[in-house]
Amino acid sequence: MSTIETYDDKVVRLFLFASAVWGIIGMLVGMYLAAELAWPFWNLDVPFLTFSKLRPDHTFGVIFAFGGSALMGTCYYVVQRTGHTRLALPRLAEFTFWGWQLICVLAMVTMPLGMTQSKEYAEPEWFVDILIAIVWVSFGWVFFATLARRRIRHIYVANWYYGAFIIAVGLLHIVNNIAIPVSMTKSYPVYSGAVDAMVQWWYGHNAVAFFLTAGFLGMMYYFVPRQAQQPLWSYRFSIVNFWALISVYMWAGSHHLMYTALPDWVQSVGMAFSLVLLMPSWGSAANGLFTFNGSWHRLKDDPAAKFMVMALVFYAAATFEGSLMAVKTVNSLSHYTDWTIAHVHSGSLGWVAMITIGSLYAMAPRALGRPEMYSRKGMELHFWLHLIGTLFYVIAMWAAGVTEGMMWRATNPDGALTYSFLDSLIAIKPLYMFRWFGGVLIWLGMWVMAWNLWYTAADARKPIISPIPVPIPEPDVHQSPAPLPAHG
């Protein structure tokens, strides 16, 4: 008996919903922290509301909860479509959803209470780390099992990026979090001194590389050609860029430790690889932008395409800036200043958030059984709120960073420092207010997206949507091995 195989989008919808919720929560915390920096009384003398305690909640909330949910949801969506097959192991896939949400809640509750390893972007304590490892391995299992049952021989390039993201993040997480627990809530890393610093920034930088770049490039390589309705500009170029990116990125982490106790040659290796990294980064950005050739008119009335194009522009700009900042002489000006904050946010708000939002707007109608998003005007409003907010944020922090760098290195003829630290803080205070305002606009935009998704999901909530059939290719004569039978 022949049956119709359909895509399994249930877990995709769950992750879609979760990413919208975590986006609002993570960015609310960021906005509150920006307010604390501009007006310190906002810490209200409550320990867990101070910047130091809340900051990991912002980074974990936006990177792992918002970004992670979007990555896992789109990954499950893309691997099915590019393999013409249904998701393997649907129960395990659902476990990865609930497991990931539990991890996010546990991490964001325990970190402000002081349960932290004090490793940047790897703050959660050992009991959360073990849960992360279990869920991550399950995620990889579902992804690779689905890939194994694909009906298209070649693995589409987006899946290469998603695969690299899954393998590398698992490796980084486990190696960086090897620790000895001394109680239920406290552990100590097995590394110490400069080795600890190097392992931490090997992890920290590659979290940027494989979580915030490779994963989102996977998103870009699928959703950009789809939204542009143009074939990918150069498929073979995407293969070269993939191998170049993943082989070079691993070596660049030491640029986070310029002018520290790390051996000088290790710092130079980080600088050299960071410069080389510009080529594959711009290669992918160019590939995405050129894919819009012949479809530029779509930008007039398609806000999802606008988000994607702007994301690629920010990706090109932020990667150029990153390579520049890894040059030792530039780093001597930029390090420890708000220039770093500007760079991180032009990458995260400009590239990561915009490609995510564009992809969610592209994916949501298909996953929610609607012809298009509920409100195109809502999408348009979101685009402008996000873009203006991001520009407010990064321009203010660029100005603040250069101001700090110049003031900190200024000396009098007798060699004494011209300015105290407090002088630089007073000089940049208005810029902190601008940054907060930019954050408010971005956060309001996330509410607009959540509202729009909620109404787009009206049918899915009832639930009265029909699952989408998998296109099963006709087998060739004498095809070997035989194609997979359809699974209803």
Add this chain to the structure above:
Amino acid sequence: MNPIWGDIAGFFIIAMMLAFIGIWVWAWMPWHKRVFNDLARLPMEDDGANAIATEDKP
């Protein structure tokens, strides 16, 4: 540090450069053109509604 590490590093760099050039050459081989063109169009399929007949089946 033992100078042998410098030789190993040099060998590794040359091997990586050759591998990179090899990937370029492999990707530009003319017999990949048809498959790569099909793959470049894969995301344009609209959930099967406009399915593109791909000849690259297992």
